[in-house]
Amino acid sequence: MDQELAVQAVHRNPSIAFPEDGFKEEDFQFVKREEGLETDHTYSGESFFRAAVHRFFARKANIFGLVLLCLLVLMSIIGPHISGYSYDEQDLEREGLAPRIPGILSGAETLSGTRGDIEVNRYEELGLDDVYYFFGTDSLGRDLFSRCFQGLRVSLLIALAAGLIDLVIGMNYGMISGFFGGRTDMLMQQFVDVASSIPSLVIVTLLMLILEPGIGAIIIALMLTGWMEMSIVARAQVLKLKEQEFVLAARTLGAGQFFILFREILPNIVGTLITQIMVTIPNAIFLETFLSFVGLGLPIGSCSLGRLISDGFDNCLLHPYQLVPCMLLLILLMIACNLIADGLKEAFDPGNRNAV
Amino acid sequence: MGKYIVKKLLIAVVTLFLVILILFLFMELMPGSPFNDPKLTDEQRMLLEKSYGLDQPVMVRFFIYLRNILKGDFGVSYHLSINTPVTVMIRSRLPLSMKIGFLAMLFGSAVGLCIGFLAAFHRGKAVDVISMIITVIGISVPSYIFAIALSYFVGFKWRWLPLLYDFRLPARSIVMPVLALSVFVMAVIARFTRDEAIAVLQSDYVLFAKCQGTSKATLLFRYVIRNSLMPVITVMALLLVGLLTGSLVTEQIFSIPGIGFLLSSAITSNDYNVVIALSFIYAAIFVTVRLLLDILYGIVDPRVRVSGNDPV
Numbered sequence: 001m002d003q004e005l006a007v008q009a010v011h012r013n014p015s016i017a018f019p020e021d022g023f024k025e026e027d028f029q030f031v032k033r034e035e036g037l038e039t040d041h042t043y044s045g046e047s048f049f050r051a052a053v054h055r056f057f058a059r060k061a062n063i064f065g066l067v068l069l070c071l072l073v074l075m076s077i078i079g080p081h082i083s084g085y086s087y088d089e090q091d092l093e094r095e096g097l098a099p100r101i102p103g104i105l106s107g108a109e110t111l112s113g114t115r116g117d118i119e120v121n122r123y124e125e126l127g128l129d130d131v132y133y134f135f136g137t138d139s140l141g142r143d144l145f146s147r148c149f150q151g152l153r154v155s156l157l158i159a160l161a162a163g164l165i166d167l168v169i170g171m172n173y174g175m176i177s178g179f180f181g182g183r184t185d186m187l188m189q190q191f192v193d194v195a196s197s198i199p200s201l202v203i204v205t206l207l208m209l210i211l212e213p214g215i216g217a218i219i220i221a222l223m224l225t226g227w228m229e230m231s232i233v234a235r236a237q238v239l240k241l242k243e244q245e246f247v248l249a250a251r252t253l254g255a256g257q258f259f260i261l262f263r264e265i266l267p268n269i270v271g272t273l274i275t276q277i278m279v280t281i282p283n284a285i286f287l288e289t290f291l292s293f294v295g296l297g298l299p300i301g302s303c304s305l306g307r308l309i310s311d312g313f314d315n316c317l318l319h320p321y322q323l324v325p326c327m328l329l330l331i332l333l334m335i336a337c338n339l340i341a342d343g344l345k346e347a348f349d350p351g352n353r354n355a356v
Numbered sequence: 357m358g359k360y361i362v363k364k365l366l367i368a369v370v371t372l373f374l375v376i377l378i379l380f381l382f383m384e385l386m387p388g389s390p391f392n393d394p395k396l397t398d399e400q401r402m403l404l405e406k407s408y409g410l411d412q413p414v415m416v417r418f419f420i421y422l423r424n425i426l427k428g429d430f431g432v433s434y435h436l437s438i439n440t441p442v443t444v445m446i447r448s449r450l451p452l453s454m455k456i457g458f459l460a461m462l463f464g465s466a467v468g469l470c471i472g473f474l475a476a477f478h479r480g481k482a483v484d485v486i487s488m489i490i491t492v493i494g495i496s497v498p499s500y501i502f503a504i505a506l507s508y509f510v511g512f513k514w515r516w517l518p519l520l521y522d523f524r525l526p527a528r529s530i531v532m533p534v535l536a537l538s539v540f541v542m543a544v545i546a547r548f549t550r551d552e553a554i555a556v557l558q559s560d561y562v563l564f565a566k567c568q569g570t571s572k573a574t575l576l577f578r579y580v581i582r583n584s585l586m587p588v589i590t591v592m593a594l595l596l597v598g599l600l601t602g603s604l605v606t607e608q609i610f611s612i613p614g615i616g617f618l619l620s621s622a623i624t625s626n627d628y629n630v631v632i633a634l635s636f637i638y639a640a641i642f643v644t645v646r647l648l649l650d651i652l653y654g655i656v657d658p659r660v661r662v663s664g665n666d667p668v
């Protein structure tokens with residue numbers, strides 16, 4: 001009750017509450033109450049990103065995906081150097097050796113033929129006693145262990161390129177289209193409408209025919225087709241935010257168009273954009289393996305997961321082990337990327353009913 | 357509504373025209389010619405080019421080509437089966453590819469819907485977790501890896517089904533390709549169905565129906581399943597793209613005489629007309645399906661046709 005009176009007194013005469021010579025330190029008294037002194041977890045002021053990170057790490061599947069991806073990245077860096085054989089060193093004497101790991105695999109393999117199965121150990125036939133190829137060798141005697149991780153490196157490189165293309169082309173295109181609206185938006189959207197109606201398979205196929213096959217050609221193909229989804233996502237996000245009060249406030253304070261777009265709006269949609277990048281990346285990795293398998297991707301001498309799968313498929317009825325490790329690596333990489341993408345989608349947009 | 361459909365139709369026509377233009381330009385830029393046999397003399401090559409009309413200026417050839425496409429004439433094959441009209445080659449191969457794609461879509465959707473609804477009704481339980489693992493694997497693993505695994509185990513090791521396409525056993529030969537292609541469809545549909553069904557289950561009208569004492573079967577069939585089915589249609593366009601790309605590799609793995617296999621062999625042998633015709637057919641299928649989906653959405657959801665935006 002007396003608190004209310006005091007408030008009324010202050011209203012009548014503000015100088016009571018605000019002395020003219022200002023507050024002094026002794027005007028205040030530190031109230032130390034031990035009981036009830038705790039961090040409020042229920043309503044703690046958690047920043048958006050911190051909350052997203054919490055949500056992300058709260059799910060085991062996300063952590064699994066992240067750890068898996070980190071392991072794969074690590075192996076792509078050190079993997080090609082572990083076995084001591086380089087990825088492109090050929091030794092025709094040692095072609096078609098089965099995997100041999102000390103204490104686990106003996107290097108024997110079962111060859112299935114029309115007249116039954118026979119078991120052979122080519123290591124013993126060749127007198128290679130202390131030689132270990134962890135994943136075996138391919139039809140040219142190259143170490144598959146080094147080759148697989150070298151291939152993984154190429155796939156990750158393509159993933160990186162796809163992410164950058166998303167950021168540089170897709171994000172800017174979508175944001176500018178959404179922000180400026182009007183005729184700009186209409187023209188830019190008509191273009192995307194038409195361009196995305198052409199199946200990317202057709203564009204990519206034709207492009208690979210014109211260009212010299214290689215990573216460069218795949219990256220150009222991604223530049224032509226890979227950014228559209230991102231631009232649609234970025235545009236939708238900008239459209240949602242540009243009418244909000246903080247944008248109006250910035251405009252009232254005299255901020256320029258690009259300042260508002262990239263300094264005010266961008267930080268607010270970064271989460272969705274990161275999620276979209278993680279959705280694009282598996283598609284790009286798949287594109288490379290797909291193209292290499294059809295014979296349009298990397299040239300035969302080179303080494304990528306798609307190339308390895310394609311080569312392994314040619315021999316898979318006789319030596320299935322040549323196909324297994326590279327296929328497993330691809331599957332693990334795709335699973336890791338997809339898990340992370342799902343986790344990010346949920347973490348940045350918890351209310352979205354389409355999130356898993 | 358009429359304006360909306362006309363607009364979408366116009367976009368589809370412009371797209372197809374652009375596709376033809378792009379295809380034609382790409383083919384102009386392509387290295388090599390169908391007649392790059394080193395044994396040919398210059399005169400012989402010129403004669404060959406003249407007989408196929410390749411000596412005309414680019415613009416003239418484009419308009420001749422456009423006119424022919426409108427008449428349904430894609431020219432003749434230069435290399436794969438010489439002088440056979442491309443239309444004939446495609447007509448004999450398209451039904452098989454369509455059949456496989458259609459069956460894969462049907463089978464994948466059916467299984468996917470079941471898995472999705474089961475997971476949604478048992479949310480958070482073991483069924484849900486298992487279905488989640490299945491969908492993550494189905495989405496992550498490319499269809500050709502399933503195709504290879506199936507052909508190795510079922511076709512080669514256990515010899516249950518023909519390893520490669522067998523003309524004498526057409527029905528048994530397409531079992532494996534259909535299975536391999538349907539995994540992705542199944543996974544995507546299952547995931548979408550689950551999310552939609554969960555959203556519907558949490559909605560107020562389902563709660564209201566429950567409060568009214570609606571029987572469980574009516575609730576499921578009249579409210580939940582019916583309302584969660586509509587948005588699933590959107591994913592169909594995405595899945596179609598998956599099937600188009602998937603068919604290329606799957607047909608190669610199982611040596612199926614369909615258009616996917618035809619396209620990949622035409623690419624490797626520089627058979628221009630076949631590549632253009634098939635790319636056009638792929639694009640036409642894609643554009644048509646998108647157009648149908650857009651119109652369907654306009655009918656179902658009035659907001660779409662008012663704003664003119666694509667359904668998201």
